[in-house]
Amino acid sequence: MTHQTHAYHMVNPSPWPLTGALSAFLLTSGMIMWFHFYYTTLLTAGLLASTMTMFQWWRDIVREGTYQGHHTSPVQKGLRYGMILFIISEVFFFAGFFWAFYHSSLAPTPQTGGHWPPTGIFPLNPMEVPLLNTAVLLASGVTITWAHHSLMEANRKESAQALSMTIALGIYFTYLQMSEYSETSFTISDGIYGSTFFMATGFHGLHVIIGTTFLTTCYFRQQLYHFTSSHHFGFEAAAWYWHFVDVVWLFLYISIYWWGS
Amino acid sequence: MALPLRPLSRGLASAAKEGHGGTGARTWRLLTFVLALPSVALCTLNAYLHSGHRPRPEFIAYPHLRIRTKRFPWGDGNHTLFHNSHVNPLPTGYESS
Numbered sequence: 001m002t003h004q005t006h007a008y009h010m011v012n013p014s015p016w017p018l019t020g021a022l023s024a025f026l027l028t029s030g031m032i033m034w035f036h037f038y039y040t041t042l043l044t045a046g047l048l049a050s051t052m053t054m055f056q057w058w059r060d061i062v063r064e065g066t067y068q069g070h071h072t073s074p075v076q077k078g079l080r081y082g083m084i085l086f087i088i089s090e091v092f093f094f095a096g097f098f099w100a101f102y103h104s105s106l107a108p109t110p111q112t113g114g115h116w117p118p119t120g121i122f123p124l125n126p127m128e129v130p131l132l133n134t135a136v137l138l139a140s141g142v143t144i145t146w147a148h149h150s151l152m153e154a155n156r157k158e159s160a161q162a163l164s165m166t167i168a169l170g171i172y173f174t175y176l177q178m179s180e181y182s183e184t185s186f187t188i189s190d191g192i193y194g195s196t197f198f199m200a201t202g203f204h205g206l207h208v209i210i211g212t213t214f215l216t217t218c219y220f221r222q223q224l225y226h227f228t229s230s231h232h233f234g235f236e237a238a239a240w241y242w243h244f245v246d247v248v249w250l251f252l253y254i255s256i257y258w259w260g261s
Numbered sequence: 262m263a264l265p266l267r268p269l270s271r272g273l274a275s276a277a278k279e280g281h282g283g284t285g286a287r288t289w290r291l292l293t294f295v296l297a298l299p300s301v302a303l304c305t306l307n308a309y310l311h312s313g314h315r316p317r318p319e320f321i322a323y324p325h326l327r328i329r330t331k332r333f334p335w336g337d338g339n340h341t342l343f344h345n346s347h348v349n350p351l352p353t354g355y356e357s358s
Contacts, residue, residue: 034334112325120323128311132304139297146289153286162293169301178343185318185348187341190326 009070016057023049058217062234066226076233083237087244090207094248097200098255104192105260112191116260121193122185123261129180130257133173137246140169144215144239151222154229163219166242170212177205197256204248211245214238320350327352 004010023046030043065071071079105116113119124130147162181198188198218238221227227235329352332338339351346356 035331038334118325120318120321120326122318125311127307129308132301132308135297135300135304139293139301142289142292142297146286146293149284149286149289155286158286158290162290165293172301181343182345183348184343187327187344187349189328189341191328194326 007072007074009064009075014060016053019049020053020057023053062226079233083240087240090244097196097203098251101196101200101256104196118191118193121190124180124184124257126253126257126261129176130253133176134249134253136169136173136176137249140166141243141246143169144242148235148239151227151232151235152229160222163215163222167212167215167219170208170215174205174208174212200252200256204252207245207248211242214241317348320354
């Protein structure tokens with residue numbers, strides 16, 4: 001028997017799960033060494049190891065799927081389940097930060113003035129840059145849908161154009177948020193308001209950067225003819241992740257920026 | 262023992278047809294240029310017009326703000342990551358600018 005008689009993917013042995021676990025340990029212990037002892041070597045090693053693991057692991061998946069044909073229908077179905085479960089886990093991650101925000105803002109303590117926002121906090125006007133950020137992400141949801149339909153209709157030029165517009169909008173959002181962070185009169189050290197605001201929006205911003213990177217990878221893969229009009233799960237996974245990031249922002253905008261102001 | 266071929270879900274001819282209510286690429290391209298991008302442009306204009314520098318709040322040394330239970334692991338440990346000396350006071354008050 002020189003070939004498999006089933007449609008599943010028996011993955012070849014790979015070192016990346018081990019290097020990933022080692023890099024996770026380096027990252028966690030590295031953060032502790034940095035925060036408590038101002039020592040950054042472990043953290044730097046962890047960042048390098050995790051970046052290399054991600055690059056090589058995902059490169060191998062592209063090789064297995066696009067070049068070696070291992071991503072049959074049942075395999076793709078498994079990948080879809082995997083991405084959906086991952087996004088659900090991220091929903092729970094953000095749920096924690098929203099819990100913290102509502103816990104503190106629904107019953108403001110006397111120590112902060114007995115009201116929300118606390119005394120001395122001057123929140124951002126939700127109708128200025130935060131509204132723009134909302135428009136930017138919603139627009140990027142429209143452009144990525146255009147890109148997906150163009151891809152399914154085998155229109156190379158338009159799917160590249162729409163995907164690049166989505167990426168540009170993601171970069172615009174990140175730029176706007178970074179400039180907002182520099183302009184706020186409150187900081188992360190300004191009590192519970194600062195903590196909840198910057199933890200929630202900060203992790204969201206990190207996810208926007210991750211999503212933008214994922215979309216950029218899809219752009220280069222599309223240019224290299226990796227996708228077909230009926231098989232492009234990498235693109236769909238990126239699109240799902242991007243919509244998730246957009247929805248988290250909508251919750252942030254309504255809860256923290258609007259109701260919380 | 263060949264696996265049955267998955268029938269193509271959309272033939273070439275149906276790629277041009279956009280289904281009831283029109284949800285093909287053409288529709289989303291239209292939405293992009295007629296709704297999404299103009300909204301971004303309008304909101305950009307709105308944010309820019311309202312962006313003038315406001316007078317900064319007076320400094321009052323509230324104990325629940327500017328918390329420093331542990332120094333930050335960068336710089337002098339007393340400045341936040343996106344510190345802007347014009348609008349962010351230190352625990353002791355605004356810096357010279």
